[in-house]
Amino acid sequence: MHNDDSIGAALSAQDPLVRDLLRQEVEHGVLIPLKTNLELRDDYATGNILITRVPTKAVATTIDLLREMLPEEIVKGVPHLRRCAKPSDLPAHLKTQFMNETPQSRQIHTGKSTWIYLILGPESMLSREELAQALSTVEGAEEEVFIQSVPVPMVAPTSQIQAAMWSQHFWPCVYRKNNPLGPHPSQVCRHTEEIANDAAIWMTLAHQVANEAHAGGFGEPMGACIVQREAGKTTLVALAADARWHNQAQTGCTGNPMAHAVLRAISIVAQKLVRAEHREETKVDTILEFEAFQDKPLLESEQKVFEQDHPSPDGYLCHGLEMYLTHEPCVMCSMAILHSRMGKVVFGYRMPLTGGLCAEDRGREHPSLNGADGGRGLGLFWRRELNWSLVAWEWESGGSVRPSPVDMAIHA
Amino acid sequence: MDDTAGLAIALEEAQAGYNEGGIPIGAALVSKDGKLLGRGHNMRVQLGSPIHHGETSALYNSGRLPAKAYEGSTMYTTPSPCDMCTGACLLYGISRAVIGENKTFLSGEAYLKSRGVQVRVVDDPRCKALMDRFIEEKPELW
Numbered sequence: 043m044h045n046d047d048s049i050g051a052a053l054s055a056q057d058p059l060v061r062d063l064l065r066q067e068v069e070h071g072v073l074i075p076l077k078t079n080l081e082l083r084d085d086y087a088t089g090n091i092l093i094t095r096v097p098t099k100a101v102a103t104t105i106d107l108l109r110e111m112l113p114e115e116i117v118k119g120v121p122h123l124r125r126c127a128k129p130s131d132l133p134a135h136l137k138t139q140f141m142n143e144t145p146q147s148r149q150i151h152t153g154k155s156t157w158i159y160l161i162l163g164p165e166s167m168l169s170r171e172e173l174a175q176a177l178s179t180v181e182g183a184e185e186e187v188f189i190q191s192v193p194v195p196m197v198a199p200t201s202q203i204q205a206a207m208w209s210q211h212f213w214p215c216v217y218r219k220n221n222p223l224g225p226h227p228s229q230v231c232r233h234t235e236e237i238a239n240d241a242a243i244w245m246t247l248a249h250q251v252a253n254e255a256h257a258g259g260f261g262e263p264m265g266a267c268i269v270q271r272e273a274g275k276t277t278l279v280a281l282a283a284d285a286r287w288h289n290q291a292q293t294g295c296t297g298n299p300m301a302h303a304v305l306r307a308i309s310i311v312a313q314k315l316v317r318a319e320h321r322e323e324t325k326v327d328t329i330l331e332f333e334a335f336q337d338k339p340l341l342e343s344e345q346k347v348f349e350q351d352h353p354s355p356d357g358y359l360c361h362g363l364e365m366y367l368t369h370e371p372c373v374m375c376s377m378a379i380l381h382s383r384m385g386k387v388v389f390g391y392r393m394p395l396t397g398g399l400c401a402e403d404r405g406r407e408h409p410s411l412n413g414a415d416g417g418r419g420l421g422l423f424w425r426r427e428l429n430w431s432l433v434a435w436e437w438e439s440g441g442s443v444r445p446s447p448v449d450m451a452i453h454a
Numbered sequence: 455m456d457d458t459a460g461l462a463i464a465l466e467e468a469q470a471g472y473n474e475g476g477i478p479i480g481a482a483l484v485s486k487d488g489k490l491l492g493r494g495h496n497m498r499v500q501l502g503s504p505i506h507h508g509e510t511s512a513l514y515n516s517g518r519l520p521a522k523a524y525e526g527s528t529m530y531t532t533p534s535p536c537d538m539c540t541g542a543c544l545l546y547g548i549s550r551a552v553i554g555e556n557k558t559f560l561s562g563e564a565y566l567k568s569r570g571v572q573v574r575v576v577d578d579p580r581c582k583a584l585m586d587r588f589i590e591e592k593p594e595l596w
Contacts, residue, residue: 290518299545300514305505312503332518335505359504373565374541381504381538398541417568422537428561453545 052240059350060243060278063343068246069441073234073388076434078224079401079421080197088193088212090165091123092173095140097182098156101126104180108162111176116163122198122205124214127159133210136192146184161213165191198222224424225433233386233433237364240276241388244269244366246443247281247343249390252303252368254341255283256446261297262286263446264454266307267366268384270353279314279363281347282306284454285336296453301336303454304367304375308382309337310348311360318355360384368445369454370397370436376422380430387423387434391445396453399423399434411450455488457552460530461576463493464554467508468532468584471495477595478584479532481508481539483516483548486526492516499595508532509539513546524548532581533558537565544569554581558589 049068053061096104109117119125129137129151141151150157162173174187194212198220199205205217221227244267252265261284268280285306286297339345360382367389371379376398379387387399394405395416404416423434448454460482467480479496494511498504506514508531528550529535529543535551540562543551550572556563566573589596 296521296545296547298518299542300510308505309503312501312505315502334514334517359502372541372545374538374545377536377538377541378505381507381536383504398537420537420565453541 048239049242052243055275056240056243057277059346060247063247063250063278063281063346064243065250066246066443067441068242069439069443070242071245071390071437071439071441071443073238073241073435073437075225075230075234076399076421076423076436077401078424079419080223080426082401082419082421087196089196090191091120091194091213092162092165092168092170093159093190093192093213094162094173094177095129095150095157095159095184095188096177096180098158100180100182101158101160104160104177107176107180111172112163112168116167119161119163120194120196121218122215123161123194124216125161127214129155129157129159131214132159133212136213140188140190147188162189200224200227225431230433234435236271237386237388241366241437242439242443244278244364245368245388245390245437245439247278248366248368249443249445251281251283251341251343253446254343255285258341260285260288260340261301261303262448262452262454263368264303264448265368266303268307268311268360269364269366270362271364272354277353278347278350279352280307280310281344282310282339283341283344285340288336288340289332298334298336299374299453300334302372302375304365304371305335305378306337307365308360308378309335310339310344311352311363311382313337314348314352315355315357315359318352358383364388366437367454369393369448370399372396372453373398373420373422375454376420380422380428380432383430384432387432388437389434390437390439391448392436393450393452393454395451405450408450455484455490457528457530457574457576460484460528461532461552461554461578461581463490464508464530464532465578465580465584467493467495467512468581471497471508472584472588474500476500478588479508481512481532482530483512484528484530485523486549491519491523491527505538507536507539509535510542513542521547526550528552530554532578533585534560534575535562535566537562540565543571550574552576554578555585557582558585 200221205215208215248265248267256263264284284303285301339348362385364386370393401419401421405411423432463482464480468478472478476499477496482493483491492512492515497506532554534556
């Protein structure tokens with residue numbers, strides 16, 4: 043756990059502008075990594091595979107045989123499961139089951155075994171009869187060909203520990219240092235450490251700008267702060283609050299969606315990049331009485347950050363930057379964050395019905411929202427089918443820096 | 455205005471984006487009674503900003519309208535809308551989406567439908583051809 047000294051140290055390392063902007067005390071919070079859709083839904087999905095056993099010296103010919111009769115995708119196997127296993131490497135329950143079947147199987151499991159257990163493939167894709175027939179031709183095969191179905195995890199383990207556990211419960215597993223269901227755990231750890239010391243500063247600024255805009259009647263009490271981190275140094279790149287009610291009568295329920303804090307913040311970064319190119323601004327046919335995007339600074343604090351030049355203006359959009367938000371962004375803003383190629387996102391308050399980042403079913407953990415049907419969580423921060431992914435956290439403050447309460451049905 | 459005319463405007467916008475050296479994605483927003491409310495195209499290259507997509511540009515260009523104006527309206531887009539634009543259409547309360555093609559990519563359609571938006575995919579070869587041409591010429595931008 044951190045103490046106030048570490049906040050003091052983190053603060054003194056910041057640009058004077060940051061200290062100048064801060065009007066309230068910075069208090070530490072805890073970063074909780076988000077779960078992906080896949081991690082929540084398919085984590086323990088198991089399927090059944092068929093296995094056989096052959097004498098060690100016949101393993102190669104058996105695999106050749108399988109290669110001839112089965113499609114490539116089956117024979118190449120499942121990367122996280124060992125194709126071959128010595129009798130002594132089987133999980134205890136399988137060992138007990140298999141060795142007590144016949145006198146020969148007892149022999150197979152005794153002393154220095156000359157037999158190997160072998161994965162044939164997913165049960166649903168195989169015909170036991172055909173396999174039994176083919177395997178009976180293998181040299182040294184048992185009189186009655188051994189074929190058994192065993193359940194196995196269908197997705198790769200995400201840690202050494204999980205692999206060891208699964209090896210005891212299912213079948214010998216290999217941890218291949220990847221996480222097919224989400225960001226790699228070691229990457230999440232590394233990034234968490236990287237931002238843990240100063241995340242509180244940026245969260246505080248996001249809350250501060252949110253409250254300023256709310257007090258000024260611009261928008262909901264929602265705010266965003268974009269930071270660049272390079273070689274251990276952090277630079278504040280954009281500060282933006284929600285401005286959905288700016289120049290907009292508070293009649294409808296959504297206000298101006300284009301003025302959500304996230305879109306404004308991302309747009310401010312874009313304006314800084316264009317400014318640094320010293321090119322003529324691309325003219326957009328503006329409808330003079332109303333700027334839908336509301337992406338010019340409205341608050342003094344936004345203006346101060348806007349005036350600073352982009353620390354590395356040759357970058358692409360918001361590539362690799364960090365975004366700190368008071369609230370979980372709506373679906374539109376969540377996808378805008380992905381489009382912008384943001385590297386990390388931290389938000390303070392989960393929007394249980396309207397958020398786009400979390401994968402949990404919306405509204406489920408709020409009894410008051412029963413029947414409100416937020417639908418399935420979209421988990422947009424990490425989706426296999428999208429060509430960009432983020433590391434994302436929820437931030438829980440131990441202190442007084444908390445988001446102002448908003449209607450749970452609102453889109454942040 | 456019918457779907458053919460609506461999509462034709464979106465395609466014109468896409469072509470305009472292409473001519474500016476940008477990403478050729480266009481959109482048009484048409485009201486319930488067939489009036490054009492706004493039109494626009496992707497400006498990521500032109501403005502260096504990822505939030506100016508075809509649909510958001512069309513919404514931007516439609517200016518400030520009362521919430522009622524979007525009721526029963528149709529958003530025409532040349533390819534399938536991304537999740538950002540899907541979210542934007544839902545926030546504005548747009549009722550229908552007519553999509554030129556969904557072969558280049560497919561993302562938000564299911565979410566639109568689940569939220570009660572009517573979705574029609576036209577499968578217009580001109581929309582696909584323009585995207586293909588752009589992706590071939592400027593793979594680094596795509």
